[in-house]
Amino acid sequence: MAFKHWPFVRDVRFAQKCGRFLRGARKRRGDLNWDEYLRIARHFKLDDMGSFPERGYLFQLASDLPAEAQVIEVGSWMGASTCFIAGGLKGTAAKIFAVDNFQGLSTCGEDAVWYERHFQKLGAKSTLEIFRQNFAELGFASRAEPVVNDSLAAATQLAAKRGTIDFVFIDGDHSYEACKADILAWVPFVKRGGVIAFHDFGSRADGVTRAIFEETKAGRFGQIVGVAGTIIAFRL
Ligand SMILES: C[S@@+](CC[C@H](N)C(=O)[O-])C[C@H]1O[C@@H](n2cnc3c(N)ncnc32)[C@H](O)[C@@H]1O
Structure with a gap:
């Protein structure tokens, strides 16, 4: 085991x-409940899908939504990003529709290999049970509705929600074609004044960067709300 993975070293880091x-964060946004952020971060101490600032930004975006907000996430994996969003939501009717095939099926070759290796380590065929367990352990179960489907099929399944969603977060298939298709499929779900955010903008996933860049230039999104690490958020 690498030195940085020793439990003591890991805890100190x-x-x-x-x-x-x-x-x-407490200096910048003293109005937010960063103790809740910390509780979620401790739960996902072993997670390596996002940095503290990226997780913090999702928490902040969700905290800034109106009460009872409706959220769609595309690409939930084991629910870490989903839980940071859930932690910021207010109101008993606030909900996140977590879209994922939960099997790491991806047209992005690099990702597919990574998922396969992870599923072998997990000894599981699906991340859905782990997702549900994380939500239950953090007390967020009533806020999540997993949508077990491919992104584009899920967009058809959820078609009745077009124009009603406060926040869409996309972190699914990282190929150029899939990211572009996700943008076209999910932008119509965001209500006027709502937010759409993407993970991996400007990261090694250059297909994601290209698709977002092209759609920004084409005027698909409104103003940039903010950037944190590789997350970029727009208000529509
Ligand atoms: C990078 S992981 C998401 C990580 C998660 N957002 C987090 O930060 O904790 C990408 C996820 O997208 C899912 N995925 C990839 N392509 C998809 C597609 N076309 N439809 C649905 N889910 C997809 C994979 O199964 C995987 O769980």
């Missing part, structure tokens, strides 16, 4: 990195 992020 977590405390240092998360603590550093939280000191800045």
Whole structure:
């Protein structure tokens, strides 16, 4: 086991990195419940799908939504990003529709290999049970509705929700073609004044960057709300 994965070393690194992020976040946005963020971050201490600032930004975007907000996430994996969003929501009717095939099926070759390796390590065929367990352990079960489907099929399944969603977060298939198709499929779901955000903008997933860049130039999105790490958010 690599030195950085020793439990003691891992805990020290977590405390240092998360603590550093939280000191800045509490200064910047003292109005948000960063203790809740910390509770979720501790739960996902072993997760490596996003950085503290990226998770913090999702938490912030969700906290800034109106009460009873409706959210769609495309690409939930084991529910870490989903839980950070859930932690920021307010109201008993607030909900996240978590779209994922939960089998790591992706047209992005690099990702598909990574998922396959992870499923072997997990000894599981699906991440859905782990997703549900994470939500239950954090007390968010009533906020999540997993949509077990391919992204584009899910967009058809959820068609009645077009124009009603406060926040869409896309972190699914990272190929150029799939990201472009996701943008076309999911933008119509965002209500006027709502937010759409993407993970992996400007990351090694250059297809994602290209698709977002093209659609920005084409005027698909309104103003940029903010950027944190590789997350970019727009208000429509
Ligand atoms: C990078 S992971 C998501 C990580 C998660 N958002 C987080 O930060 O914790 C990408 C997920 O997208 C899912 N996925 C990839 N292509 C998809 C597609 N076409 N339809 C639905 N889900 C897809 C994979 O199964 C995987 O769980």
